[in-house]
Amino acid sequence: MKIMIINGPNLNMLGIREPAHYGKETYEDLLNKIRKHADERGVSVEFRQSNHEGDLVDYIQSTYGAFDGIVINPGAYTHTSIAILDAVKAVGVPTCEVHISDVNAREEFRRVSYIRAACVLTVSGHGTDGYLEAMDYLIKRKGNSNL
Numbered sequence: 001m002k003i004m005i006i007n008g009p010n011l012n013m014l015g016i017r018e019p020a021h022y023g024k025e026t027y028e029d030l031l032n033k034i035r036k037h038a039d040e041r042g043v044s045v046e047f048r049q050s051n052h053e054g055d056l057v058d059y060i061q062s063t064y065g066a067f068d069g070i071v072i073n074p075g076a077y078t079h080t081s082i083a084i085l086d087a088v089k090a091v092g093v094p095t096c097e098v099h100i101s102d103v104n105a106r107e108e109f110r111r112v113s114y115i116r117a118a119c120v121l122t123v124s125g126h127g128t129d130g131y132l133e134a135m136d137y138l139i140k141r142k143g144n145s146n147l
């Protein structure tokens with residue numbers, strides 16, 4: 001099983017500031033944590049990160065016919081991007097939306113998520129463990145076509 005892990009704008013800055021919202025782990029710590037989790041479950045992961053909306057659309061498109069699932073934290077594009085929503089709809093690859101912070105407990109504008117409508121799961125407010133929960137959901141889902 002192949003999962004693409006996509007992170008949007010500013011997530012490469014994790015651990016540098018705003019630990020109250022995003023914790024102390026760096027982006028590199030996050031990748032290592034996901035790699036370890038993937039190894040333990042025998043799944044293959046590839047990572048992408050960009051600060052540019054069009055790059056994120058390209059990454060999503062590249063999963064078509066090549067990946068079994070997507071775990072994406074679109075960052076601030078969550079709250080604005082119809083292009084990212086359309087890309088997920090276009091490829092039809094099972095996609096989980098992840099947010100490190102609890103977006104529903106923050107500013108009003110963070111409650112809006114365009115991508116959510118195309119996702120099989122949203123995990124919000126579980127810190128970086130949310131990425132692992134999303135991976136497990138996709139793994140379980142693939143093993144049970146009724147989900």
Ligand code: CA2
Nearest residue numbers: 010011013014017018075076099100101
């Ligand atoms: O909670 C999340 O994971 C978010 O997707 C993170 C985004 C934010 O715009 C979303 O509303 C919720 C922000 C990405 C990280 O931003 C940083 C800011 C300062 C220091 C490090 C990262």
